[in-house]
Structures are given as structure tokens and as C-alpha cells.
Amino acid sequence: SWRNPRRIWSILMRKGWKKDKMLSLSMTRWRNSACQMVHAALDLKWFEKIGFVSLLGVYENLCAKKAN
Known part of the structure; x- marks a missing residue:
């Protein structure tokens, strides 16, 4: 899980x-959620790889269907 500090590292x-950049990485979940390093690690490709659905993609599909 990405919540595990070892996984993020x-x-x-x-x-x-x-490693010297990552020493400032706080290991609490709430602080990690706003951390730029975590955002860099968990990019859109990573979320697609584990099966998450893009809400923007769903919205755009719905708008396209309504337009037709």
C-alpha cells in the first residue's frame, strides 16, 4: 500500500x-498526502496501473454521450 513509508520510498x-531529498519526508499519512514527493511518486500512470478510474475521463465520456 502507498500508505506504507517503505512503499513510498x-x-x-x-x-x-x-536519499538526501527524501530524509525530509515525514512518515505520517496526512502529511504525506500533501507532500510533493508523494505526488511525484504516485502519478496518474501509477493509479491507472493499479486499476483506478479517472473521474475526468468518466465525466468527459458522459458529456460526449449527452451531446450526441
């Missing part, structure tokens, strides 16, 4: 972040 390391 491993994702950031794979994406090329340096």
Missing part, C-alpha cells in the same frame, strides 16, 4: 529521487 528511489 521504494517508488521514489525507482523514479530517481536521492
